[in-house]
Amino acid sequence: MKYSYEQLAQFDKQYVWHPFTQMQSYVEEDPLIIEKGKGSYLFDVEGKRYLDGYASLWVNVHGHSDPELNEALHEQIEKISHSTLLGSANVPSILLAKKLVEMWGGHISKVFYSDTGAAAVEIALKMAYQYWKNIDPVRYRGKNKFISLKEAYHGDTIGAVSVGGMDLFHRIFEPLLFERIEVPAPYVYRMSEYGDEEEIVRYCLAELEQTLEERHEEVAGVIVEPLVQGAAGIITHPAGFLKGVEKLCRQYDVLLICDEVAVGFGRTGTMFACEQEGVQPDLVCLGKGITGGYLPLAATLTTEQIYSAFLGEAQENKTFFHGHTYTGNQLSCSVALKNIELIEKRNLIPEVQRKARLLEGMLQKLYELPIVGDVRQKGLMVGIEIVQDQKTKEIFDRSKQFEHQIILEARRRGLIIRPLGPVLTFIPVLAMPEEQLEEAVDIIFDSIAEMVHTKQL
Numbered sequence: 001m002k003y004s005y006e007q008l009a010q011f012d013k014q015y016v017w018h019p020f021t022q023m024q025s026y027v028e029e030d031p032l033i034i035e036k037g038k039g040s041y042l043f044d045v046e047g048k049r050y051l052d053g054y055a056s057l058w059v060n061v062h063g064h065s066d067p068e069l070n071e072a073l074h075e076q077i078e079k080i081s082h083s084t085l086l087g088s089a090n091v092p093s094i095l096l097a098k099k100l101v102e103m104w105g106g107h108i109s110k111v112f113y114s115d116t117g118a119a120a121v122e123i124a125l126k127m128a129y130q131y132w133k134n135i136d137p138v139r140y141r142g143k144n145k146f147i148s149l150k151e152a153y154h155g156d157t158i159g160a161v162s163v164g165g166m167d168l169f170h171r172i173f174e175p176l177l178f179e180r181i182e183v184p185a186p187y188v189y190r191m192s193e194y195g196d197e198e199e200i201v202r203y204c205l206a207e208l209e210q211t212l213e214e215r216h217e218e219v220a221g222v223i224v225e226p227l228v229q230g231a232a233g234i235i236t237h238p239a240g241f242l243k244g245v246e247k248l249c250r251q252y253d254v255l256l257i258c259d260e261v262a263v264g265f266g267r268t269g270t271m272f273a274c275e276q277e278g279v280q281p282d283l284v285c286l287g288k289g290i291t292g293g294y295l296p297l298a299a300t301l302t303t304e305q306i307y308s309a310f311l312g313e314a315q316e317n318k319t320f321f322h323g324h325t326y327t328g329n330q331l332s333c334s335v336a337l338k339n340i341e342l343i344e345k346r347n348l349i350p351e352v353q354r355k356a357r358l359l360e361g362m363l364q365k366l367y368e369l370p371i372v373g374d375v376r377q378k379g380l381m382v383g384i385e386i387v388q389d390q391k392t393k394e395i396f397d398r399s400k401q402f403e404h405q406i407i408l409e410a411r412r413r414g415l416i417i418r419p420l421g422p423v424l425t426f427i428p429v430l431a432m433p434e435e436q437l438e439e440a441v442d443i444i445f446d447s448i449a450e451m452v453h454t455k456q457l
Contacts (some may be wrong), residue, residue, distance in 0.1 A: 037056075052432075053414065054425070060429045061295030061343065069339065090333075095337055100299060109279050109302075113299050115326045121155050121159065121160040121285050131220075132321065146162075162178045165180075165182055181215065183204070205245070209248050212252040212254065221257050228381055232420070233422070236377070242273075291336045297332035381428070386423070400456070417444065
């Protein structure tokens with residue numbers, strides 16, 4: 001039975017609770033109902049097409065309905081769709097783990113699978129905590145806390161929220177959370193009082209060093225989003241900050257956890273963001289683009305040193321008691337393997353670098369608009385901060401939902417983007433051709449200009 005748009009819209013509003021969505025407002029609008037996708041385009045149930053300027057929540061790599069990714073899934077599903085990884089193995093998960101370790105190199109040697117980025121973070125936190133206890137529960141009994149950045153976002157499970165720093169998302173859950181230690185992040189656009197980029201980096205690293213000097217004996221690890229704080233509004237970190245964090249972790253004997261969920265698999269212009277500063281974390285969290293946008297999969301990578309601390313006789317209780325029903329799922333791992341193969345075969349990383357340079361030039365015209373305060377870019381991640389006053393950097397009253405109105409205008413013009421607070425985010429499909437990137441930027445410009453015109457801002 002084929003349902004009409006009106007019927008599907010009614011069912012959607014009646015039965016579905018959407019994530020990160022104020023449903024009272026949502027049900028007052030006509031929902032966008034996607035039926036299919038091809039390349040950089042999504043198509044709704046009425047046949048209208050839209051450029052996917054959000055990469056379907058930052059995950060799509062090669063485009064929708066890629067023939068080779070489709071084939072990889074078909075081949076695997078003819079063999080088996082799922083069997084447990086608890087106490088047994090499967091071929092795709094073995095081969096993917098081998099490939100991920102080879103890609104990272106250095107001292108990364110083990111892969112622990114899960115199904116979401118938040119779970120990968122949760123696992124990293126638990127591993128870091130238990131690592132110290134397995135080594136020496138008396139000597140390291142106080143190493144129970146984690147340091148994270150102001151405005152950090154690491155997912156929505158309780159552990160991931162505990163190390164998050166976004167008050168809007170996290171404050172309601174405060175009674176459920178464990179204590180974290182917050183240090184400043186180099187948010188250059190809103191930290192001009194500290195000087196230029198280099199001075200801001202020095203300030204932030206000095207604050208981290210002071211915190212570690214005073215409290216390193218109670219810190220199990222430092223967790224950061226390398227190069228870009230995504231959900232905070234595409235806050236791009238200046239060169240040297242990430243490397244400085246790594247040096248301080250080594251100096252004060254705390255573990256470094258790099259959350260590459262949003263920035264991994266080519267998004268920032270290298271396969272992994274840590275490559276750009278030669279950083280070797282103790283634990284790495286991967287997700288989003290790992291399957292090219294096809295299926296849920298995440299992974300926590302770690303070192304032989306950490307893994308070895310969990311080895312022992314059964315009665316020692318050093319086992320890592322954590323797992324998920326669909327850990328290492330064959331379908332997800334098969335499509336992830338093919339995704340990585342295609343990234344390499346299609347020379348996607350050099351192409352992302354080339355298109356990022358072109359995109360940087362395209363974005364400059366946005367500064368002509370009086371409500372654009374800052375345009376931030378790293379690779380194919382873009383944040384456009386909307387302000388009421390470019391000089392004072394004051395944002396609009398949140399109740400006015402100006403940014404939401406801009407994205408609705410963009411949707412009418414054939415582009416899907418989303419806001420993060422006062423920041424419009426443009427996170428295109430990585431394989432999006434340059435002419436479509438240019439079309440998307442034109443739509444963003446025109447949509448903001450329409451807001452300026454209609455609201456007489």
